Amino acid sequence: MTGDTAGSLKTGFWKRRISILGGTALLLGGVVLGAGTAWAAGQASPPANRAEIEAIVREYILSHPEIIPEAVARLEQAEARKVLASNRAAIETPFASAFAGNAKGDVKLVVFFDYACPYCRQGHADVQKLVREDANLMVIYRDFPVLSPASTEAALASLSAANQGRYNQFHAAMFDSPGRVSLARTLGIVKGVGLDEARTTADLSNAALKAEVDRNLALGRNLGLTGTPSYIVGNRILSGAVGFDRLKEAVAAARAEKGR
Template structure:
């Protein structure tokens, strides 16, 4: 139902944009300005949309881009400030890529090599990971453990080993933690502690503010949002676009 409602809003928005475009077309066409009845305007707009149906997806895409940019601007600091060591790359980067991730998400796992390659190829890039455990109890256990590991400077090692272990559960999370050089009593305290719980709640709230249908993986690159395992080339292009926008 939510998806249908969002689609309806998008089409309404597109129709509003179309009215404006149609009115502009009508004014520029030289037709009499005396035609002002509602039925006349609706007919003009309808005819314009039928003649130019491509404006509907264009208007929807423009609407989504504006929403994304507005949400990014309002939440930039919260998005790009990492939790402990849950980041990699250049601390003074000119572009920051934020990844919303879940350890039970196969597409997140698929995206790991793309992120590693981006970091290897782009010394000016910073990547920030935000844990949003939305795919079950195993996701939450793994997310808490990853943030506990992050507090000991070991986020990325846990991140890679946990994904390599397969779909998360308590036994796999414990095995990954034991394979690392961590203070395990402190890990347990942090897993049960308020700081980690607060971070996860904040990430979930942040995801909702960015996009109420946000799933994993979602990437935010200086305001541009990419959903799903979009691949290395798309992510690299988003970084390049961000740099180009910064220079314009």
């Protein structure tokens, strides 16, 4: 990951965390203020003043510390829903042919990935299995090159492949072929999958494709993504190589929410 990219992603992440923690504080503050209308079981009368209310709430929190991560998790989900709602079209609209599965699927799974990421290689196999098993799933791929300059070169080559209508062939070959990501390896795969080598080489300097990569990085910052792979499905953000079962559960949950 380059210093500038890593720094901007971390800054976005911590801004989001601070916002969430601030919301948690407000939530607990609301508990304190609202406690005047209720009191501990068995207590003959409600607390008489703010100090008593705060003491009751403090004792409850210390006795049940699990409510803190639960409160943070709920606020994170609420924050994610707001960010996803405001960016839905940008997130779920594929670049050219950079998608797999059913283009009219009822659920969309968005994958933010880096070709240099070993966990993305594992995640690729999980996503491919999902596509084979779920005829109503659309997978949108978003290049998210954060690990090295070679990652960015590979991302630009993949966007060129999307424009040439051979995205899935290139994408699969990048993950299925052995070796570390490098320009030589990427161009070898370009040739191997039948892409126009001269066009792809020129596209490594294509301003429009670079702008698309920058848009993906900006989307990632807005969503609070800190690495790859990351998945967006419905109103959920999943981070890391979470595995086939968890991805399948998230797709099922998104489908159930749409059916309500």
